[in-house]
Amino acid sequence: MAKKKKVKNTTSRELVFKEDGMEYCKVTKMLGNARLEGICSDGKTRMCKIRGSMSKRRKVWISVDDYVLISLRDFQDDKADVIWKYNKDEVKELIKYGEIESEKEKEEEDIGFDFGVEEDQDDTLGEIDIDNI
Numbered sequence: 001m002a003k004k005k006k007v008k009n010t011t012s013r014e015l016v017f018k019e020d021g022m023e024y025c026k027v028t029k030m031l032g033n034a035r036l037e038g039i040c041s042d043g044k045t046r047m048c049k050i051r052g053s054m055s056k057r058r059k060v061w062i063s064v065d066d067y068v069l070i071s072l073r074d075f076q077d078d079k080a081d082v083i084w085k086y087n088k089d090e091v092k093e094l095i096k097y098g099e100i101e102s103e104k105e106k107e108e109e110d111i112g113f114d115f116g117v118e119e120d121q122d123d124t125l126g127e128i129d130i131d132n133i
Contacts (some may be wrong), residue, residue: 015085015093018069023080024100025070027062036062036082040070041100050082060085067100069092 018024018041025038025048034050047068054060062068062085069084086094094104 007063012015012089015087015090016069017097017099021072021074022083023070023072024094025062025068025080025082027066027068030062030064038070040080042076046070046078046080048080048082054085067094 024041025046027036027038028045029037031037031047034052034055036046036048036050037044037045037119048068050060050062054062064083067086067090068082068084071078072080089099094100
């Protein structure tokens with residue numbers, strides 16, 4: 001018996017932008033039980049709950065390094081609800097519109113660490129006598 005070929009859905013969805021009370025979030029860790037941890041576009045790390053309509057009916061698979069749209073909770077600042085998952089093409093469009101930063105831009109930012117010798121620090125440590133150690 002011949003196998004049926006799966007036809008890939010190539011229709012594009014309408015791009016969903018954030019509104020008031022929403023943030024873009026990059027998934028950093030899957031916690032299990034329809035929960036995840038992510039870094040939001042405002043710089044905070046939040047625990048997010050995947051809505052039941054996403055996890056049960058539509059079977060949207062979310063993994064680490066995916067971008068999602070979250071709805072912030074008024075009463076809990078460190079928790080949020082996942083309401084939309086972006087595919088790779090939609091993430092590229094969001095980067096093009098300037099809604100989220102690309103990974104290259106984040107790497108180019110100076111993080112403020114200098115592993116060299118500071119200017120006011122002396123290079124001479126003095127002589128150390130090994131016999132006295």
